[in-house]
Amino acid sequence: MAIDLSAKIPNNVDLDRDPKLRRALEAWQPKYVDWWKEVGPVGYQEKEIYLRTAIDVGSDGWAHFGYVRMPEYRWGIFLADGSPERKIGFGDVARDTVWQDVPGEHRASLRRLIVTQADTEPASVEQQRRLGAICPSLYDLRNLFQVNVEEGRHLWAMVYLLHRYFGKDGRDEGDALLERRAGDRDRPRILATFNDPVEDWLDFFMFTMFTDRDGKFQLLSLAESGFDPLARSAQFMLTEEAHHLFVGETGINRIVARSAELSRQDPNGEAMPHGGIDLPVVQRYLNLWFSSCLDLFGGEVSSNAAAYFSAGLKGRPNEAKFPDHVEKNEVRVLEVADDQDRLVKREVAARLAINEDTRDAYIRDCARAVERWNRSIESVGLPYRLTLPSRRFNRRIGEHAGHHFTPSGDPISAALFDQKRDEWLPSAADRTAVRALQQKPVTKPGAFASWIAPPARGIDGKPLDFEYVRFM
């Protein structure tokens, strides 16, 4: 199907055939643009940014690149191609045909899953809104805005589902999504990480590395859903998501490469005196964001997750790769602290531990990236290594919340944790030091801040000194 980009809302869901739905979304659109202008990126709204816009879902040429002012970005609605014959791959409904509408008995659960997914998208834009003022290069500035506009499109993807399949309730949820605010005391975003501050570019790269990666694994799980429109929305969102993860993983790699190079030349092994970020500071930011994002998978023992899985609403990432898609009589062993803070093994029904399967897949993917960063450090001959902390470290949700663990996962007292806090998590001094390096934006084409190496190549085949953001 050819997509009409001049339509008010570009889409491949035949909006024109459903005038009532189209009008409802066209009524939501100005509220969305107001939200964008109010709490979207600070400054730069009138600048022309070299952005990618989704225009199709085919494997070749789903996007086009060009200069756009962000408020004029074409946020569209796209579902990946699918087959109405697709079979559900898990739970008690395994091998049933997928649903094109919302089964009445699953309406509340599906609405809740979609709203939770949707809420993270605008939240991340709000969290990142001040970073433009301290960007390390035009290339990075453009990537920040690319991520921001696509998170905006992800919100559109979810609001379409709410409007189309959930009637008045769905429209109310669509409005509420524009009313909550990241970090707001009275009307916060739903999940904790999406209220955490993103103050500097080390936070930003950690966020796109670890938090967007939660997005990848949640979207992979939703792409398995028996509710076909949700599955196909999630599939297309994953296409865009790959770039967000690229920004995070390569961003940290570029920081680490620069830090390693500067540290090696310093008699005390420090990068800060030479305009770089010390590797132990990178490690503490990593500890913070990784642990916060582990919470995004929910509790280790979750009756919600069991119910979603049984009913075919939400599977696991790449469900087909799991040996058992029903998990009826299996058990999983968890290692948790008992009430005397000793590590003990606890058996739970596998269905109750579905969140743990998804978390495992996520941790494996994060570990692969850490290995890559370590190869960058190793290549300059520095012995320092980054590591992922234990999945028990610094948790606020689930079985490990309320206990304290070292980064290696050993139970310790609250008092000892407090004492060690600044060794394990970003201290006020770390934040001040990072901030001192990032006071001024670097906006000369081809120039990069001292604390980050240039990327291997530019965007869309353009050179590194391309004018990714036009300042006239």
Ligand code: BYC
């Ligand atoms: N913070 O039964 P449990 C993305 C609540 S990121 C605060 O263990 P469940 C993106 C929970 O709601 C992907 N509260 O949880 C990334 C429950 O509340 P109630 C977003 C939390 O349901 C970057 C209670 O604790 N997508 O796309 O098994 C940029 C008990 O929890 C948290 C999704 O999340 C938390 N971290 O799992 C832009 C997919 N965790 O019932 C975008 C949809 C749990 O006591 N969401 N709680 O009121 C879900 O699938 C599930 O809701 C969760 C939680 C996996 C998040």
Ligand code: FE
């Ligand atoms: Fe997203």
Ligand code: FE
């Ligand atoms: Fe993302």
